[in-house]
Amino acid sequence: MEFVKSKKGKEKVIFEGYVYVKQKKLAHGVVSFECEKRRNKLECKAKIKLRGVNLVGRLNNHSHGPDPARREILKVLQEMKKSAEETEEAPQQIISRSVSSISEDAKAKLPTVHQLRRNFRRYRQVVNNPPPVPLNISLPS
Incomplete structure (x- = not known):
């Protein structure tokens, strides 16, 4: 598990x-x-x-068979997200390193490189620019 x-x-x-x-x-x-x-x-x-x-x-029982590639995909995507958070490497480098260790079946089911790079940009934008904390300023009446 x-x-x-x-x-x-x-x-x-x-x-x-x-x-x-x-x-x-x-x-x-x-x-x-x-x-x-x-x-x-x-x-x-x-x-x-x-x-x-x-x-x-x-x-209940499953109405479908297990998908061994799905496990690999989830692990690789989690690893990529962690790398995006911890390092300043280019997205292409992280993707290449992560994808090199998975099976061909899992590679075929991964999102496209374009989609993965876009997700990196979005994720890093959120991590590097957290939402502002609202200020509680009372105005005189």
Whole structure:
């Protein structure tokens, strides 16, 4: 079982070759995760429930097979985002270094280089320019 972050920083779990997204928190520290294909045309209804890193329960079977390339893609995208945050390397260098270590199947399913570079620019812009803190200034009446 592996935990990764989505593009928006949300939790995802990779378990037995399937990717699950956080659905909701339940009682007693249990968290429900649903298959990431739940809201697409496959409408997979598989769910797991975790307490920490321990599997507590499973609901339904998957309506599709596991995608081993998806795990690689999520790990590489997370690695790229971390590199963009920590280094000043050019996006092309980070992309080349990261993509060199994955399988051909995963490379074929990655976003285009143009899309990856655009995501780097956007991410670095947000990191380097955090939103301003509003000032509480009272004006005389």
